Amino acid sequence: MGRGTESKVVKDSLVLDGIEKRYGDFVALQRTELSIKAGEFITLLGPSGSGKTTILMSIAGFANPSAGRILLDGRDVTGLPPERRNFGVVFQGYALFPHLSVYDNVAFPLRARGITGAAARTLIMAALEIAKLDTFAHRYPRQLSGGQQQRVALARSLVFSPELLLLDEPLSALDRALRKEFQTEFRSIHREVGTTFIYVTHDQEEALTMSDRIVILDKGRILQIAPPAELYERPATTFVAGFLGKSNFLRGTVAAVADGRARLDLAGFSTCALDNGTGAQAGARAVAALRPEKVRLALPRDAGGTGPGRVTGTVAGVTYLGASVEVELRLADGQILLATVPAGQLPLADGAEYVASWAEDAAILVREEAAP
Amino acid sequence: MSAVAPSQSASQGERLYWLMMLLPCAFLALLYVVPVLNVLVMSVTVPKPGLANYAELANNGAVQRTLWTTLRIGAITTGLVLLIGYAVAYALVHSGPRERQILLGIVVASFWISALIRAFAWIALLQSRGIVNSALMATGLIDSPLSLVRNELGVVIGMVHYMLPYAILPLYTNLRGIDDRLVPAARALGATPSQAFRWVFLPLSLPGLIGAGVIVMIFSLGFYITPAILGGGRIIMVAEFISVQISETLRWGLAAMLATVLLGAVLMLVTWLSRFMDVEQALRK
Amino acid sequence: MSAPGSSPARGVTLPRLVAWLAAAFLLLPLLVVIPISLTPERYLSLPTDSISFRHYGSLVSDGRWTKSILDSLIVGIGATVLATALGTAFAVGAWRLGVPLARRLRLLLLAPIIVPPIVHAIAFYRAWATLGLLDSYLGLILIHAMKGLPFVVLTVAGVLANLDPRLEQAARSLGADARQAMSWVVFPQIRAGIAAGAVFAFITSWDETIVALFVTSRAVTTLPRRIWEGLADNIDPAIAALGTVMILLTFVAVTITTLRGGKANA
Secondary structure, eight states, rough: OOOOSOOOOOEEEEEEEEEEEETTEEEEEEEEEEEEEEEEEEEEETTSSSSHHHHHHHHSSOOOOOEEEETTTEEEEEEOOOOOOEEEEBBBBBBOTSSOOOOHHHHHHHTTTTTTTTHHHHHHHHHHHHOGGGGTTTTTGGOOOOOHHHHHHHHHHHHTSEEEEEEEEEETTTTTTHHHHHHHHHHHHHHHHOOEEEESOOOOHHHHHHHHHEEEETEEEEEEEOOOOHHHHHSSSSHHHHHOOOOOOEEEEEEEEEETTTEEEEEEEEEEEEEESSSOOTOOOOOEOOGGGEEEEOOOTOOOHHHHSSEEEEEEEEEHHHHHHHHEEEETTEEEEEEEEETTOOOOOOTOOOEEEEOOTTTTEOOOOOOO | OOOOOOOOOOOOHHHHHHHHHHHHHHHHHIIIIHHHHHHHHHHHSSSSSSSSSHHHHHHHOOOOOOOOHHHHHHHHHHHHHHHHHHHHHHHHHHHHHHHHHHHHHHHHHHHHHHHHHHHHHHHHHTTTTTTHHHHHHHSSSSSSSOSSSSSHHHHHHHHHHHHHHHHHHHHHHHHHTTTTTTTHHHHHTTHHHHIIIIIOOOOHHHHHHHHHHHHHHHHHHHHHHHHHHHHHSSOOOHHHHHHHHTTTTTTTHHHHHHHHHHHHHHHHHHHHHHHHHHHHHHOOO | OOOOOSSSOOOOOHHHHHHHHHHHHHHHHHHHHHHHOOSSSSSSSSSSSOOOOOHHHHHHHHHHHHHHHHHHHHHHHHHHHHHHHHHHHHHHHHHHHOHHHHHHHHHHHHHHHSHHHHHHHHHHHHHHHHHTTOOOOOHHHHHHHHHHHHHHHHHHEEEEEEEHHHHHHHHHHHHHHHHHHHIIIIIHHHHHHHHHHHHHHHHHHHOOOHHHHHHHHOOOOOOHHHHHHHHSOOOTTTTHHHHHHHHHHHHHHHHHHHHHHHHHHH
16 A cells, blocks of 8 residues: 555556456457556456456466466566455355455454454554544455445455456446445546556446546457547547547548548448557448537528538437436438437428538547457 | 455465365265165175166065055155145145244144154054043943054054144245236136136146155155064065064175165155255255 | 235145144154153153153163264264364365366265165175174274265365355465465365264264174164164164254254354355
8 A cells, every 4th residue: 555646657567568367268358458557547348248257257266278377577477376366356146255354354364464453453444544443343245235245345355455446337336326436436546546446347438537546358368458538538448438438430442541530422422530550441341430419500590601521411319418408410321320319409300301410520530349 | 346356366275175074075976875885786796797686676465565565655655645644734824923833833843853752652542451542431332442553554654743744834934925916816717716816826836846855755765663563573664674684684785786776766756846846955954 | 804915824734734733743753762761661652650761871881872872973073073174174185176077976976875874884894894894893983974075075165155156366466375375274164064063974884784783793783773773672762862953953053053054155
């Protein structure tokens, strides 16, 4: 717990060097490279079966990679048994020891390290205090609420000042309000202890609110590693764009490329799109992602001008979301374009004609995901 | 997703686990399986190689009578036990918590009383100067004692008594697993109580009935103590017959052949049972 | 009759009647054993004028009964220790390895409860004669250990199957090595299962009759053998006294476990 936030040295604390996991013919994790900086809060995000838990269990030492190495500060820890890695793990469902009190659960890692007596007591009380559990020390896990159990699991994995804290979907058993509360709390505990947090989840909201960087995975491979805002603004693939929030996908032919921007021709309209390194060339097919909230709607008489980023359609459906409404606009070729616009500002009767438009930098070229 | 294989890193620990798993198996293979296989082999080698022992199945009247007695008593016992056991299990499922606890307590407790003690008690109750006959004669209902034991009736009473808990407990587990909204649902759809029972509840409890029936049959076929004591030497089932061949007439070959047939029948029943239910679950006390 | 949808049927229904009759039927012989044990006569009878504890006295004073009780205890304890050690070792090893072979081996370990007792009784008789183990404590302990083994495996494996494998992983991630994780976390969780398995193994040995009749004679005379012999010639009411003691112990044990189980479920 000694490392303060300001002393964070930007160096790689944990490196996954080409690790891979196969079960017979089944590839759970394709060859993966990942560098995690010391003190970073990094989230592995993906649907189930994406390989995120395999990565976590490999780091923790419970799954042996079929190939590759895991380096901690340059030291190879691949063959080290879990108890010699000194990593904290918060398990899904917490895995609290039911026969031990809260105090003894937190004392467990110290006991395993031969720390007893007053020295242990001080550490345990400090950890319980951070987790706001000081008054529950002598209760047993079954006497605690889900949120309190979560705190015990956290205190237990932090009491021995681990090199890393690995969290495997720790909030999946809690209700929505508690999840929100813990998202804030994890961030503040992370700031307080300065330890590297590696967090696994399938919940995009948790990933976006807590992480320094997000690693997004699908089908056993990493698709993109980026800070939350960049991941949202500049998704690399159709999967990333669709998994984090909603997205329209505009598929067309590249008309021109220049200065990291492309022009895409579609059925009856065209659009500008940023090129985030897809290597698109004129004449090739390409797909641009366009967030619904970047699409503006106007009645045909109010919409002036022509040019890219402009298309006419009719309202095919409206979903009320509270502050905004999501409009399905049917284009001339039958495709649906989603637009999220402030509620109550436009008369959105079914069949009404509207012009949709968006800014030059609103759409971005993404790689097309291979069909599953 | 979370089913990640446990670490194989601690290979010396792994070797220990293999040792822990294989040592008890070796113990059993050597001291149990080999002796039993030896008996199976003896059925075709003693007194001389060949199938002569199996020919007795067709020729020997005593052997045929014994097998027939075993099958008949086994079937009667199974039928009675299922009938009574099903009613008890049904009542258990549909009774209040207090009543259920008392009934279950009685069933479980009687489960644990040794077969010998029970056979002793039945002798005391049923013999010609026993408690039942004395009571009946004292009230003047009968003049001479009824013959209630050392015959087939006594054997069946004792076996039904012994087997009932073996049927009630798995049947109860099975019936409790039936969604209790289904019968009301059938009633709401227009079925009478008896139709709801016959069309919904009974078919759903069929696997439990088959399982319990097979278990009772398996134990009945090989049963020794109860028939030997309550049969009083007049009703001889196959287990006692085998025992007599060994200890009195020293016909090892015949005994080994009957043991093989008995084991074969039991294994067939177990294999058949394993298609309906988890055999391990069924054998758990 | 009850309205559709009302769940527990109240009032006297046929199944309830049968259930209570069956319960009485199950209890009847047990209830007979108790008065017989109190008869002052030397032969099987119900006490008429007075009751006597002489048959309980003979359980502790008659040398043949005390030897049998002692023999049963020696064999039972020996077999229980062996069965519990081997059964627990197997269950834990198989659980930890999780290999498909483990499932098949488990069926092998169940053999002693599936094979009819008379079949393995003559098998042991034959084999133990060859090995020189007839009528010896070791010989009967080995057999009773094999007969108790499946019950230990079933109970311990049952508890392990419900044990969250993440508990062991958690212990390892917190710094415990494999042995510490086993003794600090896994063992405390399965202790109750091991104890239950041991009780099953002991009762199995305590009750075992058929094999004991074949492989023992004078040197080792367990209680079931003694009772069997008593039933064969003139029936001794001391059997009823012994039966009463065993019935009472059983009821106490069942009551305790039922009450404890009821509390744990609540």
